[in-house]
Amino acid sequence: xxxxxxxxxxxxxxxxxxxxxxxxxxxxxxxxxxxxxxxxxxxxxxxxxxxxxxxxxxxxxxxxxxxxxxxxxxxxxxxxxxxxxxxxxxxxxxxxxxxxxxxxxxxxxxxxxxxxxxxxxxxxxxxxxxxxxxxxxxxxxxxxxxxxxxxxxxxxxxxxxxxxxxxxxxxxxxxxxxxxxxxxxxxxxxxxxxxxxxxxxxxxxxxxxxxxxxxxxxxx
Amino acid sequence: xxxxxxxxxxxxxxxxxxxxxxxxxxxxxxxxxxxxxxxxxxxxxxxxxxxxxxxxxxxxxxxxxxxxxxxxxxxxxxxxxxxxxxxxxxxxxxxxxxxxxxxxxxxxxxxxxxxxxxxxxxxxxxxxxxxxxxxxxxxxxxxxxxxxxxxxxxxxxxxxxxxxxxxxxxxxxxxxxxxxxxxxxxxxxxxxxxxxxxxxxxxxxxxxxxxxxxxxxxxx
Numbered sequence: 001x002x003x004x005x006x007x008x009x010x011x012x013x014x015x016x017x018x019x020x021x022x023x024x025x026x027x028x029x030x031x032x033x034x035x036x037x038x039x040x041x042x043x044x045x046x047x048x049x050x051x052x053x054x055x056x057x058x059x060x061x062x063x064x065x066x067x068x069x070x071x072x073x074x075x076x077x078x079x080x081x082x083x084x085x086x087x088x089x090x091x092x093x094x095x096x097x098x099x100x101x102x103x104x105x106x107x108x109x110x111x112x113x114x115x116x117x118x119x120x121x122x123x124x125x126x127x128x129x130x131x132x133x134x135x136x137x138x139x140x141x142x143x144x145x146x147x148x149x150x151x152x153x154x155x156x157x158x159x160x161x162x163x164x165x166x167x168x169x170x171x172x173x174x175x176x177x178x179x180x181x182x183x184x185x186x187x188x189x190x191x192x193x194x195x196x197x198x199x200x201x202x203x204x205x206x207x208x209x210x211x212x213x214x215x216x217x218x219x220x
Numbered sequence: 221x222x223x224x225x226x227x228x229x230x231x232x233x234x235x236x237x238x239x240x241x242x243x244x245x246x247x248x249x250x251x252x253x254x255x256x257x258x259x260x261x262x263x264x265x266x267x268x269x270x271x272x273x274x275x276x277x278x279x280x281x282x283x284x285x286x287x288x289x290x291x292x293x294x295x296x297x298x299x300x301x302x303x304x305x306x307x308x309x310x311x312x313x314x315x316x317x318x319x320x321x322x323x324x325x326x327x328x329x330x331x332x333x334x335x336x337x338x339x340x341x342x343x344x345x346x347x348x349x350x351x352x353x354x355x356x357x358x359x360x361x362x363x364x365x366x367x368x369x370x371x372x373x374x375x376x377x378x379x380x381x382x383x384x385x386x387x388x389x390x391x392x393x394x395x396x397x398x399x400x401x402x403x404x405x406x407x408x409x410x411x412x413x414x415x416x417x418x419x420x421x422x423x424x425x426x427x428x429x430x431x432x433x434x435x436x437x438x439x440x
Contacts, residue, residue, distance in 0.1 A: 021234035
């Protein structure tokens with residue numbers, strides 16, 4: 001079983017590393033990290049620098065593909081390009097086609113979400129409709145073989161859900177225990193329906209501004 | 221406010237990336253990723269390759285230091301070396317000295333945990349005593365300026381706890397909402413007290429074997 005994490009410049013690190021830490025513990029899984037090009041690739045904080053060793057072209061038919069989100073991923077999806085093309089082609093052969101956060105918009109641009117129910121980061125939920133998807137506030141949405149997760153940290157829940165389907169409940173529980181995933185957040189503000197309205201508005205503004213700033217400074 | 225993530229070959233990616241995704245959203249924080257040497261550094265799956273740009277020596281007095289754990293970190297701590305020396309010296313000046321998972325054993329080797337209450341990955345809890353620490357099963361332990369987190373995923377809870385102390389509850393809640401940290405694990409097996417005994421024993425065996433295998437193949 002080949003599980004491909006499709007990275008790109010400006011992805012959000014935790015979107016990928018959460019499910020990575022789950023799937024790398026799955027017995028029999030071959031996890032591979034791919035990108036359009038080999039070589040250095042930075043996250044959306046420009047503080048983590050990854051050396052990617054495998055291109056999208058080298059991994060055309062993964063059993064599971066995972067697309068993380070990022071600050072300007074909505075615009076990357078809209079622009080199209082090799083990542084979107086790869087998802088479209090790979091999806092024909094996958095067992096599971098998945099995304100975390102705004103990675104869903106890449107799936108959307110590849111035509112994967114047409115007629116599906118899906119989720120993404122709450123800040124980006126309105127953009128699912130343009131790809132023919134119905135947005136929900138669920139944290140992990142399984143619709144056929146397409147599985148989408150909400151923002152950033154939701155990829156851990158997605159991966160454990162998928163491991164349960166791929167290898168059974170006991171394997172998923174063992175991995176949960178291995179990464180000691182017994183979350184105890186000190187606050188209960190992790191969803192827009194739970195956070196105070198003023199905080200939600202603030203985060204909405206900050207994220208809109210961050211996207212605009214990063215897009216303006218993007219070499220693309 | 222300077223926040224230093226101290227990486228080393230064989231660290232566990234999520235241990236660092238969980239709190240990284242929290243602290244990089246903290247207004248006014250300068251997050252810096254450091255290691256003994258500049259250049260390539262691999263995680264304990266050998267599938268993620270990081271290019272590190274700053275040495276420990278370049279960042280001698282961070283306000284917050286964070287040491288992630290890893291599969292062979294217990295042995296790295298016992299062996300001592302530049303990372304342990306750096307923690308010992310930097311701790312004199314920190315506002316908060318922190319660890320995730322078996323990173324606690326590095327703090328211990330640096331003398332930071334002597335007489336403290338602390339936590340680590342459940343699989344390694346027995347090893348805290350050799351450093352004069354009292355082990356607890358709490359997920360995040362604050363003892364003076366030393367803050368330790370349980371295994372792997374617990375670093376997210378640690379970081380949100382610290383942001384609350386550094387910048388107030390509202391900032392912490394805003395960051396929680398930004399990373400949509402509203403965890404909904406599909407199972408409730410994330411702590412040894414919650415997992416079935418057979419699964420706990422299995423994970424214990426697998427982790428012991430992984431540590432032995434990785435240590436045997438370590439170039440050190």
